Each structure stands twice: as C-alpha cells, then as structure tokens.
Amino acid sequence: MNSSMFNKSNATSSIGENIYHYLRKGIIELKLKPGDSLSAKNIAEQLEVSRSPVRDSIIKLGKEGLVDIVAQSGTTVSKIDLDRVAEEQFIRFSLEEKVMMLFIEKSSSREISKLEELMEMQKANLEKKEYNTFLNYDDEFHSVFFETANKQMSWELIVSMSGHYRRLRLITLWDLEIAEDVMKQHYDLLKFIKEKNIDMARKTVQEHTMRIFAQKDFMVKKYPTFFKEKNDEIDLFNNFKR
Template identity: 50%
Template sequence: MNINEIALFKHSSFNIGDSVYYTLRKNIVALNLKPGEALSIKDISDQWNVSRSPVRDALIKLEKEGLVDIIPQKGTIVSKIDLKRVAEERFLRESLEEHAVREFIKTYKESDIAILRHYIEMQLQSLKDNDYTSFLAFDDSFHSVFFKSIDKNMCWEIIESMSGHYKRIRLMSLWDEKILSNVVLQHQEVLENICNNNLEGAVEILRKHLTKISTEEMELLEKYPDYFKEQDHHNLTAKSFYGTI
C-alpha cells in the first residue's frame, strides 16, 4: 500500500474514516493486497498515522461487502475470491447493463460516442504500457457511459459497490495478453453496432463480453488456488459450463 494515497485523501474532502476505507478497498480490488493476506489494525494505523478506530470501522464496512473476513480471536484477512459471489455480481451487472444499453441506443449523443472512443484509445495505450490496473479502470469507464448518459448513475454505483470479487477475477484474467486484446475488440464491436443502430447485435456482444470470464474461472482456479475460497467443484463446473452458452 502506498502511504501517499492516504496523504492525498487527508487533503481532500474525504474524512479520515472514508480515506482509510477507500484506500484499503482500492488496494484489495487491485490485488495489491492479496486474497488471504493478513491485515493488522495496529500496522495500518501506524503506517498511515491514524487512530485505530477509523481502521476498525473501515474493516467492518469491507467485511459487509465481502472483501475482508474478520475472524474472532484470530484477526482479519483479505477475503479469498468466492466464485459463487463472482457469478452473482456478474449476473447483477449483466442484467442492469443490458437494460442500460437498450435505453442508451435510443437517446445517445455524438458526444457519448466520442467518450466511448476515447476510453477505447486509453485502453489501447494501457495495453502498450502493460498497465493492467489502468486498463481495467478504463474498461469500467467505458461501461459507465451507458448508465451516465441515461441518468442512471445510482445503478452504476450499485454495480461498483457490489463487484469486488468480480473485479478481482477480471483483473487476474487480464494477465493474459490475448484476453486483453479481445476485451478491446469487443468494445469496438459493441460501439460499431451501436453506431449502426443494431441493438440486438450490441446486446449480444455485450453478453459475451460480460460472461466470457466464466470460461476462464477454472483455469484461474487451478493456476492460483490460494487466491480462491474452497468451492463445490460439481456446482462450479456446472456453472462454468452453463455460463459459456
């Protein structure tokens, strides 16, 4: 964790409690804090020169989001990725975003298209720089345009606040350069279909884009078993199979 991040928050409109929460959350989602890694209230408060109370409050809030596990008499760890929760978070996003795109294609402005193109260009630059975190941030920015353009900001905020497990596995999947290139290609295809007023084409590509990670879950689970919560392998295999249909 970068102590400069908390320093920036201290000079912003955030209070200390929010600063600690957002900084911890950012580092968990970005995998700077690894799944299963121990978190010490004392160490965090000492490192950031804050009292233990806001650190404790931040961890309680993160536990409610499923991003940390507070174990009585043992301490706090970064939660391991739960593939059942990943599936639910993906379902939430897919359901809301499909409706958003259907509304967006009826009302979008040329300025919206320009913004979408800009985020694709920024993703291409991140790809050249091997900057996975920025790539994922621009990926989210691309998708957020559909919600903001139709004045459904709260829906996007719900997705953002409830996608910690999904975001982590998305970031892990981006460690494969071929997958990175496919993400950009799918964004370009979504945009092309929108510009051609092909709603069903845009929605179909969007579905593939959002559900593609289900085909990669088993490979990631085998590659990084320590990052994942123990799964019911029978149900997991079935979900991964149906997720590809």
C-alpha cells in the same frame, strides 16, 4: 499512500472514508492479495491515524465480502469466491443489457466520441501492461452507457457490489490474449452502437460480460491460492449460463 492524505485538513471526505477507499482500492487492485493478513494496528501506524477508523473500515469491507474477520484468528483479505463472482456478474449483465437499449436511443456523436477516446486510453495502457489503469478505463467506458441513460445509481450499485468480479477480471487480463479479446469486443460493441443495431449490441454485451465463465477454470488452476475452495461453485456458474 502518503499519510497526509488522511489528515482532515487536506481531505474533502472524512478520515474513515479515505481509509476505507484506500484499503478497498488495494484489495480490488490486488496490491493486497487474497489471503493476506490485515492488522488494524499496523495499518494505523502506517497511515499515522488512530485504530478506530481503521477498524470501522475493515468492518465495512467485511460486510462487502472483501475481508474475512474471524474472532481470535485475525483478519485476512478474502479469497475470490466464484459463487459471489457469479452473482455480481449476474447483477451487472441484467442491468447493462437494459441500459444498452436506452443508451442507443439517447446517445449522440458526443457519447460516441467519448467511447472512442476511452478505447484509445485502454489500448495505450494495455500496451504498457498497466492492467489496473486499463480496467479503470474499461469501467469508465461502460459507465458512459449508464450516465447517458440517466441510470447512474445502477452503475454505482454495480461498482459497490463487484469486488470479487473485479478481481477476477484483473487476473484474466494478465493473459495478453484475453486482454486483447476484451478490446476486440469493445470495438465490435462500438460498431453496433454506431449502426443502432440493438440486438447485436445486446448480444455483444452478453458475450463481453460472460466471457469470464470460459476463463475461470484456467485462472483457478493458474492461481489456486487466490480462490476460495468450494465444491458447488461450478454448478452455480453452469446454471447461470443456462
């Protein structure tokens, strides 16, 4: 990112906010990989800013669980914590399930057209293997439900608390078969929305948000250095499914 973007005269928000969003974006898009070292000094030099807003941003990311700050040992990008993924996913499913009912009641042809447009954008980016852009359109697709139901605060809560879940979603998309399955579920969901079939729409939302349970073991085996080691993580996932 060009350092001029962190100049107050060119930014609509503070330098600190810009640095925070820059680092957070790098983490959730896996440009900064789990376990990577973070140096406030190096980041400040790279962005041509003082260390103070960089340190503040790192502390904020630490509170979100996206970086690990260990005294006298340094700061690293946190590894994906499957316990936390389960909690973040639980919050998302619990809210989205309720919102889906409101969306079906309130939605019009305008919202349906928006969903169709976003699905085309997802499809195009999947074909180009632009997985981060695909996920951005995926999130925008789901945000339409919350906006239409007038529950934007709930969506903002989901986004702000889903850093670990988002990274796992991205990793799963590196498998083409899984990515294509995501698209199929969106097409199914849109079909049930058009039919005003609340029960099937809710079931599809559940299957869509919980698909990650069936994929996590494969991803941990394929990318072991990305994940936090913990003996009891599997029980938490299995308990949630029950």
